[in-house]
Amino acid sequence: MNETLLQQQIYTDKVKNFTLGQQKTYKIQTFGCQMNENDSEKIAGLFEEMGYLESSDNAIPDIVLFNTCCVRENAEQKVFGHLGVLKKQKEQKSDMVIILSGCMMQQAGTLDQIKKSYRHADIVYGTNKSHLLPLYLYTYLSTGDKQFFTEETGQEIIEGLPIKRESSIKAYVPIMFGCNNYCSYCVVPYVRGRERSRSTHDIINEINYLVNQGVKEVTLLGQNVNSYNSEVDFADLLYLIDKLCDIKRIRFMTSHPKDISLKLIKAISEIDKVCNHLHLPMQAGSTKVLREMNRKYSKEQYIDIINNAKKTIPNVGLSTDIIVGFPGESDIDFDDTLEVISTCQFDFAYTFLYSKRRGTKAALRDDQISKEDKSIRFNKLVTLQNSITLQKNISCEGNIEKVLVEGLSKTNKAVLTGRDEANKIVNFIGDKQLIGQIINVKIIKGKTWHLEGEIV
Numbered sequence: 303m304n305e306t307l308l309q310q311q312i313y314t315d316k317v318k319n320f321t322l323g324q325q326k327t328y329k330i331q332t333f334g335c336q337m338n339e340n341d342s343e344k345i346a347g348l349f350e351e352m353g354y355l356e357s358s359d360n361a362i363p364d365i366v367l368f369n370t371c372c373v374r375e376n377a378e379q380k381v382f383g384h385l386g387v388l389k390k391q392k393e394q395k396s397d398m399v400i401i402l403s404g405c406m407m408q409q410a411g412t413l414d415q416i417k418k419s420y421r422h423a424d425i426v427y428g429t430n431k432s433h434l435l436p437l438y439l440y441t442y443l444s445t446g447d448k449q450f451f452t453e454e455t456g457q458e459i460i461e462g463l464p465i466k467r468e469s470s471i472k473a474y475v476p477i478m479f480g481c482n483n484y485c486s487y488c489v490v491p492y493v494r495g496r497e498r499s500r501s502t503h504d505i506i507n508e509i510n511y512l513v514n515q516g517v518k519e520v521t522l523l524g525q526n527v528n529s530y531n532s533e534v535d536f537a538d539l540l541y542l543i544d545k546l547c548d549i550k551r552i553r554f555m556t557s558h559p560k561d562i563s564l565k566l567i568k569a570i571s572e573i574d575k576v577c578n579h580l581h582l583p584m585q586a587g588s589t590k591v592l593r594e595m596n597r598k599y600s601k602e603q604y605i606d607i608i609n610n611a612k613k614t615i616p617n618v619g620l621s622t623d624i625i626v627g628f629p630g631e632s633d634i635d636f637d638d639t640l641e642v643i644s645t646c647q648f649d650f651a652y653t654f655l656y657s658k659r660r661g662t663k664a665a666l667r668d669d670q671i672s673k674e675d676k677s678i679r680f681n682k683l684v685t686l687q688n689s690i691t692l693q694k695n696i697s698c699e700g701n702i703e704k705v706l707v708e709g710l711s712k713t714n715k716a717v718l719t720g721r722d723e724a725n726k727i728v729n730f731i732g733d734k735q736l737i738g739q740i741i742n743v744k745i746i747k748g749k750t751w752h753l754e755g756e757i758v
């Protein structure tokens with residue numbers, strides 16, 4: 303155990319002693335991306351080590367932690383909304399501890415706003431500091447002094463934190479942190495710091511540990527997984543995991559188009575364990591907008607990558623992210639986006655309205671697009687993509703897909719649900735003993751949001 307973790311172990315024990323004889327509870331609410339979800343699993347692991355239990359749905363917990371996101375304006379507004387509601391709960395339970403962590407806290411100006419308008423927050427810390435939670439919590443509990451730590455201090459990767467995973471079948475494995483790309487609309491490089499890659503050795507060890515725990519699928523995470531750069535590059539990391547780990551399935555996200563190499567596309571096609579799925583954020587279809595976004599590829603280059611992936615990876619599932627209404631986006635630029643969508647035929651697209659992010663170049667532009675224009679374009683885009691998604695799902699009818707059975711359907715407990723290699727949701731009738739297994743399912747009906755199938 304390294305020195306930082308040893309120190310935190312001391313504070314973990316101090317918190318435990320402090321609350322001895324009382325069963326304290328915690329509740330974590332996560333906003334944002336898979337990286338935040340994985341951070342929250344580690345935060346849950348730390349709470350459990352300190353003797354806290356996850357609170358049941360209706361009870362008011364002793365600790366509430368919001369792990370926040372600031373990538374889009376509405377994620378930020380949600381946090382402030384929830385924080386407002388907590389004020390009432392804290393009036394009923396004055397010893398409740400309110401903790402705010404994650405990207406939003408790292409953003410310039412947020413801490414001042416919290417100190418001024420949300421004085422019921424007790425502990426505030428930014429990214430890269432979760433491992434210090436036992437110290438912050440113990441200091442707050444023993445002194446009553448508020449703990450605010452959002453200044454940028456070090457980018458060290460801390461290995462060996464306890465973790466309480468959400469699923470026993472699938473697991474997130476971060477392989478790199480931060481981003482060097484500075485897309486002109488994005489705050490991530492400012493709040494998550496520069497790119498750092500985990501050692502290949504630590505990643506392999508973690509996956510082998512997960513395999514021993516019964517995990518069937520890992521998703522390798524990073525803001526730009528394909529710029530992974532440690533003992534090996536990303537494509538070679540996939541080959542090594544294939545060789546050294548008995549994991550059944552490998553997924554990864556998110557990839558940047560500028561770093562998609564032919565070697566990587568070949569690796570996806572050659573390694574059976576790597577799912578035939580590529581999530582490749584396009585963001586916009588106009589080369590002019592892409593240049594202003596600082597994405598470092600053109601419309602034509604993006605289409606070439608997609609064509610190459612389709613040619614090389616059999617039955618590849620394709621998904622993308624698109625931002626509508628970037629400053630200066632004209633009707634002609636937007637038509638380019640629609641054209642690329644039609645050309646690429648994505649299985650799925652995550653679509654977002656552009657929102658100004660403090661501190662980014664795009665936020666300073668005076669040619670912002672009106673709300674009305676953004677929403678007209680957004681609706682056009684969603685209508686087009688939904689019809690493509692439906693057609694692509696209908697074209698799966700009759701196929702036999704390998705499905706990792708993840709659990710019972712949320713809406714019908716008689717139905718099992720899982721995902722095929724292309725990451726499509728597949729629902730079918732079956733025995734719940736199949737949960738955790740990869741089975742063959744024949745697709746009998748393609749719908750917009752899922753496929754229906756029957757076990758072969």
Ligand code: SF4
Nearest residue numbers: 481483484485488490
């Ligand atoms: S690549 Fe661009 S959009 Fe992705 S995290 Fe980095 S700056 Fe943000």
